[in-house]
């Protein structure tokens with residue numbers, strides 16, 4: 040596959056990254072994943088804005104990554120990806136002798152991007168049937184709004200879910216169900232969709248934002264407010280959202296059913312609206 044590395048397109052296996060790279064040494068960097076349908080990028084602007092947000096807060100040497108939308112398009116083209124695909128971006132502060140503070144002079148940031156074919160079948164199955172999740176204590180730091188490559192807590196929590204036969208782990212902080220290891224969390228209670236407010240304790244998901252907009256467009260009552268773990272018995276529906284998970288119903292939490300234990304009508308309505316939006320932006324799905 041052809042990838043992008045610091046301004047050049049080249050075969051992925053020819054890329055080598057310095058052992059002094061601060062992404063490797065300190066997880067001092069950011070990443071993004073963009074989805075393409077029918078070879079067309081979906082919601083690119085939101086992903087680039089979030090990368091720029093992280094870059095500004097990390098004081099990276101590059102703060103405007105808008106050029107990466109063209110890089111993403113090129114990668115789809117160069118790799119002949121005309122159907123479902125994902126684009127992965129990773130940017131770090133660059134390579135410099137090891138030291139915690141920002142290196143002086145500032146190194147050139149490392150910018151990597153690659154494209155891969157994406158098999159939508161497992162997601163579609165989960166979207167149809169729903170998934171079981173577990174709750175885990177949130178042991179992450181307090182800047183989850185930046186999509187940094189420091190994902191140790193997410194890795195450990197997701198592995199815990201896998202070992203328990205669940206598909207995702209939801210982080211709970213001070214009794215509040217915040218989000219998943221790679222997804223946002225939404226619940227329906229008292230006929231209202233509720234999701235954690237966009238604070239520093241969650242990633243401001245691009246899919247989350249679109250789902251809230253679809254609620255507004257489809258007259259689905261919704262609010263951004265904490266969902267407490269103690270609210271679980273009263274939920275009628277729940278789902279997770281994400282670039283690769285789209286809108287996946289959560290039918291069980293820690294082995295107990297959510298509502299009827301089946302995907303509910305609000306989830307189904309939003310899945311339909313979401314599919315329609317993909318079709319509008321990227322054409323009809325196979």
Ligand SMILES: Cc1ncc(COP(=O)(O)O)c(C=O)c1O
Nearest residue numbers: 221222223242244245246281282
């Ligand atoms: C921790 C976390 N929350 C939420 C999301 C969902 O965000 P998006 O909808 O932008 O993919 C992700 C995606 O990877 C994530 O890693």
